[in-house]
Amino acid sequence: MTVAADPRGPDLLGRGGTDLLPRNDPRQYDELADDWWDPAGCFAMLHWLAASRATVLPAPSRAGALLVDVACGGGLLAPHVARAGYRHVGVDIGLAGLRLAASHGVRAVQGDALHLPLPDACADVVVAGEVFEHIPDLPAVTAEVCRVMRPGGTVVLDTIAATWFGRVSSITVGERLPGGPPQRLHDPALFVDRAALAREFGRHGVVLTLTGLRPPVVGYARWLLARALGRAVPTLSMAPTRLTAGLFQATGVRAPQSVPPTTGPAPTARQEP
Numbered sequence: 001m002t003v004a005a006d007p008r009g010p011d012l013l014g015r016g017g018t019d020l021l022p023r024n025d026p027r028q029y030d031e032l033a034d035d036w037w038d039p040a041g042c043f044a045m046l047h048w049l050a051a052s053r054a055t056v057l058p059a060p061s062r063a064g065a066l067l068v069d070v071a072c073g074g075g076l077l078a079p080h081v082a083r084a085g086y087r088h089v090g091v092d093i094g095l096a097g098l099r100l101a102a103s104h105g106v107r108a109v110q111g112d113a114l115h116l117p118l119p120d121a122c123a124d125v126v127v128a129g130e131v132f133e134h135i136p137d138l139p140a141v142t143a144e145v146c147r148v149m150r151p152g153g154t155v156v157l158d159t160i161a162a163t164w165f166g167r168v169s170s171i172t173v174g175e176r177l178p179g180g181p182p183q184r185l186h187d188p189a190l191f192v193d194r195a196a197l198a199r200e201f202g203r204h205g206v207v208l209t210l211t212g213l214r215p216p217v218v219g220y221a222r223w224l225l226a227r228a229l230g231r232a233v234p235t236l237s238m239a240p241t242r243l244t245a246g247l248f249q250a251t252g253v254r255a256p257q258s259v260p261p262t263t264g265p266a267p268t269a270r271q272e273p
């Protein structure tokens with residue numbers, strides 16, 4: 001692939017400056033594939049997010065319970081899902097990530113989050129980590145996530161709010177911080193309106209609870225120090241915060257009785273302290 005130099009030069013990780021694909025181009029994940037499983041690399045925060053998703057996974061309610069990991073990337077959730085006792089199917093658009101996910105025990109399937117290659121109501125849990133902010137059709141991706149959830153099933157997602165704070169924390173500052181999102185991976189125009197997200201899930205009988213997420217301050221300082229000294233970095237998990245205007249997690253349970261999607265007003269999200 002021919003690439004142009006990034007006029008802003010390399011970022012603080014010494015990356016960038018070469019791969020100037022358009023913002024939100026999923027091919028960037030293929031180019032960065034070597035970083036998926038590096039806890040000190042440019043996907044470090046995804047490791048911390050996977051750890052915080054694991055804290056809200058319900059225990060499996062039946063033998064052979066299935067967790068569908070929409071946009072599983074390199075499969076960072078795999079050890080957490082195995083520990084929780086679910087079968088783990090991961091769907092992603094990118095082959096490089098899927099290969100890694102498969103090597104970590106995920107049953108990896110290539111597909112688009114807008115057309116999941118899975119049957120209706122197959123999943124006890126659907127996880128969609130850091131993908132809603134990459135998809136331009138919120139109603140369609142929400143409908144797909146809800147379609148594959150069993151009645152009574154759980155959804156766990158995290159994404160970035162369409163706010164001034166979301167843009168500053170994830171792009172202006174976040175893209176320049178070690179461990180933060182690599183440059184140009186996000187298009188702020190696709191960040192997620194929290195009310196619209198809650199409304200779309202509500203149409204499918206899922207009431208979302210939102211919790212803000214931030215890196216743990218002391219843990220992050222230790223991570224930076226260890227990384228600078230070339231030592232093994234500590235394992236972090238995101239800290240919960242009341243502020244959902246930046247990075248946030250949303251969880252919900254699909255109504256036990258399968259309800260047809262509604263078009264009227266839907267329940268709004270609960271904000272969790």
Ligand SMILES: C[S@@+](CC[C@H](N)C(=O)[O-])C[C@H]1O[C@@H](n2cnc3c(N)ncnc32)[C@H](O)[C@@H]1O
Nearest residue numbers: 046071072073076092093094112113129130134
């Ligand atoms: C920020 S990564 C998150 C990966 C993983 N969920 C995690 O948290 O480690 C976003 C992932 O979304 C995938 N992706 C982007 N658009 C997609 C789409 N339309 N359908 C499926 N996967 C998509 C990318 O290939 C990438 O692996």
